[in-house]
Amino acid sequence: MSDTFLFAEDTDEPECEQKGTWKVLIVDDEPEVHSVTRLALSDFSFQGKGLSFISAHSGEEAKKLFHQHNDIAIVLLDVVMETDEAGLEVAQYVRDDLCNYFTRIILRTGQPGQAPERDVIVNYDINDYKSKTELTAQKLFTVVIASLRSYRDITVIEENRKGLEKIISASADLFTIRSLENFIEGIIQQLSSLLGGTQDAAYITSAVAAPRPFDTSEPDEFYVFTGKGEYQGREGALLQDVVKGDELKACQKALAEKSMIYGEEYVVAYCQSKNAYGSILYLSGMPRKLNSLDKKLLKIFSQNVQIAFDNVLLTKEIEDTQREIIERLGQAMEKSFSVGKHIERMIETCEILAKAYGLSEAEVEMLTLAVPLHDVGKLKVPTNIIRKPGPLSEQEREVAKTHAEVGYELLKGSRRLIIQNAAMIARDHHEHWDGNGYPRGLKGGRIHIFSRITAIADVYDALRSKLFHKEAWPLEKVLEVFKQQRGKQFDPKLVDLLLENINKIEAVQQKFPDPIDIRLL
Numbered sequence: 139m140s141d142t143f144l145f146a147e148d149t150d151e152p153e154c155e156q157k158g159t160w161k162v163l164i165v166d167d168e169p170e171v172h173s174v175t176r177l178a179l180s181d182f183s184f185q186g187k188g189l190s191f192i193s194a195h196s197g198e199e200a201k202k203l204f205h206q207h208n209d210i211a212i213v214l215l216d217v218v219m220e221t222d223e224a225g226l227e228v229a230q231y232v233r234d235d236l237c238n239y240f241t242r243i244i245l246r247t248g249q250p251g252q253a254p255e256r257d258v259i260v261n262y263d264i265n266d267y268k269s270k271t272e273l274t275a276q277k278l279f280t281v282v283i284a285s286l287r288s289y290r291d292i293t294v295i296e297e298n299r300k301g302l303e304k305i306i307s308a309s310a311d312l313f314t315i316r317s318l319e320n321f322i323e324g325i326i327q328q329l330s331s332l333l334g335g336t337q338d339a340a341y342i343t344s345a346v347a348a349p350r351p352f353d354t355s356e357p358d359e360f361y362v363f364t365g366k367g368e369y370q371g372r373e374g375a376l377l378q379d380v381v382k383g384d385e386l387k388a389c390q391k392a393l394a395e396k397s398m399i400y401g402e403e404y405v406v407a408y409c410q411s412k413n414a415y416g417s418i419l420y421l422s423g424m425p426r427k428l429n430s431l432d433k434k435l436l437k438i439f440s441q442n443v444q445i446a447f448d449n450v451l452l453t454k455e456i457e458d459t460q461r462e463i464i465e466r467l468g469q470a471m472e473k474s475f476s477v478g479k480h481i482e483r484m485i486e487t488c489e490i491l492a493k494a495y496g497l498s499e500a501e502v503e504m505l506t507l508a509v510p511l512h513d514v515g516k517l518k519v520p521t522n523i524i525r526k527p528g529p530l531s532e533q534e535r536e537v538a539k540t541h542a543e544v545g546y547e548l549l550k551g552s553r554r555l556i557i558q559n560a561a562m563i564a565r566d567h568h569e570h571w572d573g574n575g576y577p578r579g580l581k582g583g584r585i586h587i588f589s590r591i592t593a594i595a596d597v598y599d600a601l602r603s604k605l606f607h608k609e610a611w612p613l614e615k616v617l618e619v620f621k622q623q624r625g626k627q628f629d630p631k632l633v634d635l636l637l638e639n640i641n642k643i644e645a646v647q648q649k650f651p652d653p654i655d656i657r658l659l
Contacts, residue, residue: 158187158425159187159188159189159190160184160187160188160190160211160286160289161189161192161207161209161210162179162189162190162192162210162211162212162213162214162282163191163194163200163204163210163212163213163214163215163241164193164194165193165196165197165199165213165214165216165219165225165228166214166219167196167216167219168216171216171246171270172193175191175214175278176191178275178278178279179191179279182282184283184286185290192207196219196220196224197219197220197221197228198220200215200228201228201231204232204241205236208238211241211242211285211286211289212241212243212244212282212285212286212289213228213232213242213243213244214244214246215228215245215246215264217245217246217247217249217258218247218248218249225245225247226245226258229243229262229263229264230262233262233263240289240292240296241289242265242266242286243263243264243265243266244264244266244268244281244285245264245266245267245268246269246270246273247267247269247270248269248271265288266281268281297327300324323366325439326364326365326366326419327339330366330421338367338368339366339367339419339421339422340363340365340369340372340380340381340419340420341362341365341418341419341420342362342377342389342417342420343360343361343363359376359377360376360389360393360417360418361373361374362375362377362380367423368380368422368423377389381420384401385406388401388404388406389406392406392407392408393408393416395408396408396410398433398436398437398440400428400433403422403423403424404420404421404423404424405420405421405424405428405436406418406419406420406421407420407421407436407437407440409440409441410440410441419436419439479651481510483595483599483646484509484512484595484599485509485510486646486649486650487599487646488505488506488591488592489502489505489506490639491591491632491635491636492505492506492591494635494639495587495631495632495635497587504555504556504559504588505559505588505592508557508559508560508563509563509592509595510560511545511560511563511564512563512564512567512592513541513545514545514548514549514560514564515542515544515545515546515547516541517544518540518541518544519537519538519540519541519544520537523537523538524538539576539577542565542566542567542568542577543565543577545561545564545565546564548561548564549561549564559588562586562588562589563586563588563592565589566578566580566586566589567592567593568593569581569585569593570626570627570628571585571590571625571626571627571628571629572625574626574627575627585629590629590632591632593627593628594620594628594632594633594636597627597628598616599647601615602616602647603652604652613644617637617640620633620636621637
């Protein structure tokens with residue numbers, strides 16, 4: 139090598155305590171280029187992080203390394219290797235095939251005339267172009283510093299974009315628990331990025347504030363609601379099971395003093411709540427010490443995210459109360475007709491079929507809230523018909539059929555969406571796929587999916603149970619009925635889903651057995 143490499147120090151860049159290294163991929167078919175590059179940048183440091191080098195000696199080898207490493211900050215790329223344009227092909231592969239727009243690509247060539255700079259810069263998405271003869275140690279140092287600044291800023295912007303994307307998608311349906319999880323997860327990701335890219339983060343709340351039912355109601359027990367990094371997938375875990383040592387003491391101190399605690403590599407922010415216990419935001423793996431602006435941002439975040447959390451919990455409490463009232467009303471009606479657990483089995487069977495059908499979480503929730511009232515119209519059917527031990531006469535059967543229209547009339551006047559859906563299900567769950575059902579003779583897709591699912595669940599549960607007028611049927615006989623009625627009484631797709639999920643549905647039968655043998659459809 140004829141070019142001279144000098145060593146330089148970066149005196150202008152303020153040092154910040156950071157962890158890890160910046161990955162630099164050297165792609166060149168000359169072994170001495172790898173050695174000299176490593177030597178020239180051996181004492182390099184940017185924001186407290188050194189460089190880790192990866193070597194490739196051909197374009198094809200470089201492509202494979204990009205599959206193995208998704209966090210390469212810079213590639214120092216020779217143009218001419220196994221072919222005259224091997225380096226250019228790598229650059230195009232990284233941008234077009236891998237859609238990697240983050241890695242900074244610096245072309246180094248010993249034959250500038252073979253790949254003219256103007257043409258290369260215009261036609262390829264590269265970030266710099268250097269001739270090997272001009273790339274001294276000082277210039278190499280300068281171009282690496284500039285490229286790392288760009289890479290750092292681009293990755294921070296991408297983290298911000300991902301966080302905002304989650305927040306925006308969650309805001310469309312904020313008042314469901316899953317959306318709340320996405321919302322908080324997105325904000326944690328956004329905040330972590332703004333603070334320099336924390337590795338791990340968790341939003342931890344008390345059992346009394348948590349949206350999921352926990353086995354304990356002790357107010358001093360706190361659980362992970364959602365997490366990032368090390369705490370991803372740890373939802374529902376106790377604080378003391380996921381955080382240890384000084385960090386656990388810091389979390390406990392933040393809760394006790396309702397304050398923010400800053401450690402060398404972590405921060406704990408208390409989130410003031412409307413309830414007496416509040417929550418904490420725990421961030422660890424900090425890449426640098428927080429400045430005053432970071433701390434101000436963290437304080438604002440911890441205050442506002444808890445307001446959103448509390449508001450959604452309040453909405454959920456109202457929804458849960460509404461659900462419980464409807465379920466208890468349905469159970470009370472069942473006790474008028476029987477003493478079984480028909481409603482409990484109906485709810486879970488409908489949920490299984492609805493999810494298998496591909497309904498959204500909101501639709502599944504709506505169906506399971508409304509289905510307990512599917513037989514509300516039976517309140518107006520004479521008891522002697524309801525409880526008749528033998529087959530009904532034709533006249534009695536016509537009277538019993540009126541429960542569908544009666545149920546609709548009882549519920550249709552409500553402005554509440556749940557009750558409106560319950561009214562529709564009460565009326566239409568005896569309609570048949572082929573149009574031979576009642577009361578309106580609807581056919582195929584004109585029957586709402588909620589009513590089609592309810593019909594399957596209702597008949598299945600009736601056949602599998604002992605009623606006043608019949609013994610419980612064995613599973614094989616019940617499944618044969620559904621196979622025969624596929625495309626006739628029942629939606630064929632739902633019959634297929636019933637058969638595919640029969641183990642889950644039978645588990646529901648075992649989960650909610652009747653206390654005695656007599657029940658009514």
